[in-house]
Amino acid sequence: MRQAGRSLPEYRALRVGTAMLDACLDPALASEITLQPVRRHGVDAAIFFSDIVVPLRLAGVDVEIKPGVGPVMGAPVRTADDVARLAELTLSDEALAPVTEGVARTVAELGSTPLIGFAGAPFTLAAYLVEGGPSRDHLAARGLMHSDPSTWRALMTWAADVTGAFLRAQVLAGASAAQLFDSWAGALSLADYTGHVAPSSERALDAVRDLGVRTVHFGTGTGELLAAMRDVGADVVGVDYRIPLDEASRRLGGTTPLQGNIDPALLAAPWPVLEAHVRDVVQRGRSAPAHVVNLGHGVPPSTDPAVLTRVVELVHSL
Ligand code: CP3
Numbered sequence: 001m002r003q004a005g006r007s008l009p010e011y012r013a014l015r016v017g018t019a020m021l022d023a024c025l026d027p028a029l030a031s032e033i034t035l036q037p038v039r040r041h042g043v044d045a046a047i048f049f050s051d052i053v054v055p056l057r058l059a060g061v062d063v064e065i066k067p068g069v070g071p072v073m074g075a076p077v078r079t080a081d082d083v084a085r086l087a088e089l090t091l092s093d094e095a096l097a098p099v100t101e102g103v104a105r106t107v108a109e110l111g112s113t114p115l116i117g118f119a120g121a122p123f124t125l126a127a128y129l130v131e132g133g134p135s136r137d138h139l140a141a142r143g144l145m146h147s148d149p150s151t152w153r154a155l156m157t158w159a160a161d162v163t164g165a166f167l168r169a170q171v172l173a174g175a176s177a178a179q180l181f182d183s184w185a186g187a188l189s190l191a192d193y194t195g196h197v198a199p200s201s202e203r204a205l206d207a208v209r210d211l212g213v214r215t216v217h218f219g220t221g222t223g224e225l226l227a228a229m230r231d232v233g234a235d236v237v238g239v240d241y242r243i244p245l246d247e248a249s250r251r252l253g254g255t256t257p258l259q260g261n262i263d264p265a266l267l268a269a270p271w272p273v274l275e276a277h278v279r280d281v282v283q284r285g286r287s288a289p290a291h292v293v294n295l296g297h298g299v300p301p302s303t304d305p306a307v308l309t310r311v312v313e314l315v316h317s318l
Pocket of ligand 1: 003004005016020024047048049051052053065067068069070118124181183193271298
């Protein structure tokens with residue numbers, strides 16, 4: 001899950017003196033960071049070390065990841081003119097070369113362990129672009145979709161194409177699965193999601209449709225959106241920690257594989273509490289046709305890495 005590496009001392013050592021997005025765009029560094037949690041915890045798959053805003057940077061958007069804050073834009077994208085200027089930026093294969101090279105190196109090193117490629121969904125990217133940075137309620141983005149639907153549509157189409165190109169480059173370079181992160185979709189009503197967002201998420205996933213890899217679609221606070229997020233054409237639905245997996249499976253008609261949903265907060269609980277929770281997650285996951293065990297959101301940086309290793313061992317024993 002996102003930022004898994006932050007709890008590792010070997011990650012923090014490697015990152016000293018290198019800005020987050022510079023680390024993502026250094027193929028050797030990105031590859032080494034991707035491998036660290038696999039070596040240490042023995043997980044069954046790796047997720048590529050990158051970030052959802054990497055394709056924005058590669059397309060020429062002025063974006064930075066500020067430590068402890070998240071993605072911050074040089075200027076927010078709010079008007080029809082802003083979007084028209086943005087839409088002139090394209091993401092070429094040459095610009096994607098650091099990503100392609102990072103993935104190819106990683107896949108070669110991983111051997112038989114699969115690599116998950118990922119990208120941000122258009123809404124989550126648009127939310128950062130319109131707000132200019134992290135936001136609690138995404139008022140500016142949600143406002144734009146209603147006050148100027150055609151500008152919103154142009155923004156979402158651009159975001160879908162750029163993020164789709166980023167995802168496709170990872171799969172072409174050897175990633176075995178593709179995950180779309182719509183982290184802030186939970187801020188939306190179902191009607192806004194289906195009317196103003198889902199078509200662009202489908203467009204982003206279409207970028208890898210012909211490549212024969214499985215796709216995972218994840219959001220936080222998306223208990224009401226699970227079926228709609230599946231229906232954009234995802235094979236697996238990622239579930240955050242807010243609803244139990246048996247309930248998620250029920251909402252999906254019992255036919256959709258799930259990924260999730262150990263509560264990150266419990267990583268700091270006494271082991272017997274965490275162990276009972278992990279067993280419960282695995283048990284409830286059995287109500288879905290298949291279950292990929294992971295966290296219901298990111299690893300807190302303060303997590304004891306030994307606890308993560310123990311969770312992996314427990315899950316394997318089950
Ligand atoms: O775990 C991994 O390292 C996998 C790679 C990965 C990162 N970001 C690396 C990263 C993935 C899959 C992401 C996705 C991502 N990035 C999402 C979607 C998933 C989710 O968490 O909801 C989002 C919304 C972002 C945007 C972003 N990037 C945020 C909000 C932050 C946190 C800022 C902070 O410092 O609290 C980042 C930074 C980031 N992305 C880090 C890493 C390893 C931390 C950088 C550091 O401090 O070393």
